[in-house]
Amino acid sequence: MMTFITPRLRKPAVYALAGVLFAAAWLVRGGPLWWVSIMAVIGTAVGAVRLYRQGGTDTDEGARAGSRADERQQLISLRSRALACNLAAVTSFIGLTVAIAVKATWGWPFLVTFLITGYGYLLGLGNYGVAEEGTPDDADTGRQKHSPVS
């Protein structure tokens, strides 16, 4: 679906979609705080326009916002996301540990976050080829019976 949207519009579109969903959640919830959904829509519109304008600038942030990042900018983004995930895992573990210690009932979101980050890490190892060791060639299967150092 994203390929039908021009690169510069992709991030603002995702941002706008997330904002609309957030606003809709407040609207569906109803009650005296329904006006939060209006604020969320306004905030989303402002943020999406700001993201679109940033996408046109000649900076690293502009390249990421405009979905035209090169390999270095993608690497920076990847490292930042990895750091964010590490922080989420550590924070959730601390939260879970504290919740257990004080016998709190609010510990389950920490457990869910910790399990998701842990499972996501294992999923990444599987998806990105750590398990694919490949088949050994002739030199490793028979012809070379002893270790080169023995």
Place this chain on the structure above:
Amino acid sequence: MRNRVREQRTQRGLSQAELAAAVGVSRQTVISIESGRYLPSLPLAFTIARFFDLTVDKMFDPDDGEEGA
């Protein structure tokens, strides 16, 4: 790792933006490569070397001792 990107670029009278457009990266990445803060991937190293009609080992000197990003 030392490289000759800046030297080759200035010899040919190119701006960083022109080189960036020619090899398909951002101007900021050219600046990072020239200053040694970023080591390009192998495909990008080949693209840069070929653009200047040099081999990769002539363009990037691994014997300089310093490690990049």
